[in-house]
Amino acid sequence: MNSAGPQHIEGLGRVVVVIPTYNEADNLAWIVGRLRAAQPAIDVLVVDDGSPDGTGAIADELAAADPAVRVVHRTAKAGLGAAYLHGFRVALEAGYDVIGEMDADGSHQPEQLDGMIGALRAGADLVIGSRWVPGGAVVNWPLRRELLSRGGNLYVRLLLGVKVRDATAGYRLFRRTTLEKIDLESVQSTGYVFQTDMVARTLAAGLTVREVPIEFVERVRGDSKMSGAVATESLKRITAWGLRERADRVRKALSR
Template sequence: MRERGGETLVILPTYDERSSLPTIVSALREQLPEADILIIDDSSPDGTGEIAEELAAKDSRISVLHRQGKLGLGTAYIAGFERALAGRYRFAIEMDSDGSHLTSDLPRLIAAAREGAGLVLGARWIPGGRIEHWPWYRQAISRTGTAIARISLRSNLHDLTSGFRVIDTTWLRRLDLSNVTTEGYGFQVEVAWALERMGCPVTEVPITFVERSSGRSKMSLGIVLEALAKVLLWGWQLRFGKLRA
């Protein structure tokens, strides 16, 4: 990673994404030729880390962070945020490395950030947003979880769990990242809600979410239950404890 970054750092956490990583990096290059890319690999047993190094050897704007063991999505993004802050990037981008998030949506997300949004969410559950190749029950689970989070947290955001987002590092710098402890859905909810409560201007941009065509999802029942438990706890604290809306 260069000592001083450019405008944008794209953070790509990976675990067993050997087949999809080159494709997503190539697509990113087409949409954001000047962006820096940070690949964070958790010792993928399928050799994703080696593929990442090969990509970095061909492109000076790509760097790789190797971590010992599967440490989780939340800690990967925190490590990426720290790099973005240290490199003085203007924007940090979160997105999946499995192809679920379309790079063709990125120009609209970044445009919203440049227009003044501190947090831009690529939203599925607003007009114009959609999901491809998810069965009805997965969509129902996701919609229900989002509704529970919105009600419990008194949030105005429609897609709190979205993992496709652009964050202005001016606002990111105000977060106490040491207090963010959740993973997966819970991590995305926690960060978005924290920024919303701080008064960060949030824009939701409709996206198309595409179910991965290969590999296996890293989402587990434990991560879903963790998110639900945290959301209900925060909701209780908001009403009866010391948290403020």
């Protein structure tokens, strides 16, 4: 991506952050600028799902001005997970050693990436910027939304038996080897359940997940893609998926 020559982060190699977008014209240049300022050695891959508000054109302008920024244009809004999977494949093909996730709306602060990078250097295979570990926080969230997120994550822990406290978080750094080991081609979740799916797959592969506390800031511009209906649908999908996974494990155990 960077015609000035590949940039490396000591101990990790080449790093890219994937930013999926849909109608983020008000935020994209702002968040990409913050990311490039905070971490000049990290490249950016914008995956735009055919935003009708001109986000794709803004992304193209950013890429034309900065060789560390690349854009993938998709023709339809197919879900957060589908956008990330597309971005992951592009990044893997480009030879990146670490591939990250970040929202375009400023909820995930690029200035907090240092702590996540440190956890990756310390041996983690997946690092999650977590709202719900000690030191983590949310800003400008109503109590109802906080309870919904905390409750949803508790439900995930109980259903799937994982110890991660913020399995639904979308601020992440994956090692290349992690994405290769969990077999992206078999991932079918495309919506918000995708985040939980990726955590469970990483743990099932015997890999190490570390959570680093972050301050999550509710967007101040544009419309949130998360709603009560979306959260409820995600929990329904997590339930169906989790029960299916458990049934598969039982069948495998009985067949041995």
